[in-house]
Amino acid sequence: xxxxxxxxxxxxxxxxxxxxxxxxxxxxxxxxxxxxxxxxxxxxxxxxxxxxxxxxxxxxxxxxxxxxxxxxxxxxxxxxxxxxxxxxxxxxxxxxxxxxxxxxxxxxxxxxxxxxxxxxxxxxxxxxxxxxxxxxxxxxxxxxxxxxxxxxxxxxxxxxxxxxxxxxxxxxxxxxxxxxxxxxxxxxxxxxxxxxxxxxxxxxxxxxxxxxxxxxxxxxxxxxxxxxxxxx
Numbered sequence: 001x002x003x004x005x006x007x008x009x010x011x012x013x014x015x016x017x018x019x020x021x022x023x024x025x026x027x028x029x030x031x032x033x034x035x036x037x038x039x040x041x042x043x044x045x046x047x048x049x050x051x052x053x054x055x056x057x058x059x060x061x062x063x064x065x066x067x068x069x070x071x072x073x074x075x076x077x078x079x080x081x082x083x084x085x086x087x088x089x090x091x092x093x094x095x096x097x098x099x100x101x102x103x104x105x106x107x108x109x110x111x112x113x114x115x116x117x118x119x120x121x122x123x124x125x126x127x128x129x130x131x132x133x134x135x136x137x138x139x140x141x142x143x144x145x146x147x148x149x150x151x152x153x154x155x156x157x158x159x160x161x162x163x164x165x166x167x168x169x170x171x172x173x174x175x176x177x178x179x180x181x182x183x184x185x186x187x188x189x190x191x192x193x194x195x196x197x198x199x200x201x202x203x204x205x206x207x208x209x210x211x212x213x214x215x216x217x218x219x220x221x222x223x224x225x226x227x228x229x230x231x232x
Contacts, residue, residue, distance in 0.1 A: 001114060001137055001152050002028050007081025010035055012071045012098070013089050017045040020064070020086075024053055027062045030081070034066045035074065042068040072101035076109060084112045092120030096127045103131055103155060110156045112136065121149050122223055125165050134158035140170035140194070140201060147201045166226045171198050173232075198232055 002009070006029040011020035014034045024032045034045050046066045053064060067074075076083060085102065087095055095117050102111070113133075117124050128151070137152040149170060153163060173194035206227050209220045 001139065001150060002084065004082070004084075004112075005029070006084045006112075007031070008033060008079050008083045010074055010076075010083070010085045012036075012074075012085060012087045014045060015041060015089060017048060019088070020045075021048075021053070024049075024062050024064055029062060029084070031079075032062060032064045034064065035069065035071060037068065037070055039068050042066050071098045072105075074102060076102070076106050076111065082112075083109070084114060086114045088114075088116035089118065092117035092122075092124030095120075095124055099127065099131070110154065112152065112154050115151045115153065116148050118148070121167075122165060122226075125151075125163055125167070128153055128163045129165060131155070132157040133163055134161045135163045135168075136161065138167060138169045140167070140197060142197045142201075147197070147204065166223075166230060171202070171230055171232055173198060195232065202227065202230055202232065 002023060008031050009020070009023055009029040010033045011017070011023070012035045014020055014036050017034050020032050020034045023029065034042070034049070036042050036045070049064055049066065071087065074085070087098055095115055099113065099115075115124070133153045133155055134157055135151070135153055139150045141148050141150065149167060151163070206224065209224045209227065212218055212220050213224060
């Protein structure tokens, strides 16, 4: 989903740095920044980058930096150009804290965010709507029997690309090619697979919120109604 050329990409909560390394190999940005708050992890990432991506051993024109710090304290204002912040592998509740802090600290900047929450997708989307972020793209993927929503959003508001509280593009699996052509067999298979993933994910999400509603600990009927309105 990282198709635009960025000046700086911040791979936050980078863990072992695999995503940032892939982007570095692809030269997806002038500089890839690896960010995590755990010193041991960052020391490990630093060693790997020195080994595989030092100037002597790499043909990449992209550079890299490591930062051992809290995501809310990214030094975005110190760097010029188009910036993308990637946050994955944490819950939507923690992402909300990160995004809100970054947004409040850098209201003068237009920033893209690529987000992949492990849970609490609905509250995260609600916060993006509250902040008036615009949607650039979104995907639904299944990996190892788990579902993930991936959202590419911008802090710049755009009237015709609003974020949906339950998602929009993620439920669509229409074919965009001529099905009469034999070469489109892969496209057909892909669309059918995506339709199955969307159907399973919708049922799982509805069951999750219906259990919460039955427990009477939270009133989530408005969320259930929103997901019931989804048309596959």
